[in-house]
Amino acid sequence: xxxxxxxxxxxxxxxxxxxxxxxxxxxxxxxxxxxxxxxxxxxxxxxxxxxxxxxxxxxxxxxxxxxxxxxxxxxxxxxxxxxxxxxxxxxxxxx
Amino acid sequence: xxxxxxxxxxxxxxxxxxxxxxxxxxxxxxxxxxxxxxxxxxxxxxxxxxxxxxxxxxxxxxxxxxxxxxxxxxxxxxxxxxxxxxxxxxxxxx
Numbered sequence: 001x002x003x004x005x006x007x008x009x010x011x012x013x014x015x016x017x018x019x020x021x022x023x024x025x026x027x028x029x030x031x032x033x034x035x036x037x038x039x040x041x042x043x044x045x046x047x048x049x050x051x052x053x054x055x056x057x058x059x060x061x062x063x064x065x066x067x068x069x070x071x072x073x074x075x076x077x078x079x080x081x082x083x084x085x086x087x088x089x090x091x092x093x094x095x
Numbered sequence: 096x097x098x099x100x101x102x103x104x105x106x107x108x109x110x111x112x113x114x115x116x117x118x119x120x121x122x123x124x125x126x127x128x129x130x131x132x133x134x135x136x137x138x139x140x141x142x143x144x145x146x147x148x149x150x151x152x153x154x155x156x157x158x159x160x161x162x163x164x165x166x167x168x169x170x171x172x173x174x175x176x177x178x179x180x181x182x183x184x185x186x187x188x189x
Contacts, residue, residue, distance in 0.1 A: 019111045030118060034125055041133050049143060065143070072143040073136065079152055080132045083159040084124070 042073045131159055 050065035058066075139154035 019108050019114075022111065023114050026114075026118065030122060034129075037126075037129050041129060045133065045136055046143075049140075068145065069143040072140065072147055073132070075147040076136055076140065076151075076155055077128065077132045079147065079155045080135060080159055081128045083156045084128055084131065084163075087160060087163055088124075 038077070042070060045073060046070060131162055134162065135159065 046066050046069035049069050050062050135155050135158035138158055139151050141151075
């Protein structure tokens with residue numbers, strides 16, 4: 001059961017890696033990757049919506065627009081996630 | 096559940112293997128949500144207002160449904176054309 005996974009990754013020394021620790025680390029890395037993905041797409045979308053002609057500074061109305069855009073992007077993300085999930089449920093029920 | 100997996104983790108802890116399968120599945124879901132949100136945002140979002148109105152919300156739901164329909168349609172049609180092609184070449188070689 002405790003076969004070579006730890007030694008494959010541990011680079012010798014005989015110390016076994018705890019699967020629980022690996023799972024925690026993987027979870028954190030996945031969460032970071034997802035946050036980065038969201039941040040990148042949100043920045044792209046809201047820049048397009050809110051910055052007409054880039055001026056000397058982010059003015060007040062642009063900041064307001066970006067704040068609103070971020071909130072709506074999150075709403076959209078959640079709506080899409082819910083819609084996709086319910087579609088999957090329906091297809092599973094029809095199998 | 097203990098079936099050998101093709102993940103190339105032959106000797107790995109079954110608990111870890113299961114974990115990786117579940118997380119991979121979850122990640123596929125998330126990735127598609129990112130992709131569809133971006134796509135449907137272009138189609139459904141005019142000007143971000145103080146809340147997501149019901150018209151936009153309906154548009155997003157329809158957008159997701161039609162995107163999946165499109166993906167399935169394309170998959171089916173490719174399968175069909177592959178089938179008829181190979182049936183055709185088989186009948187030719189007979």
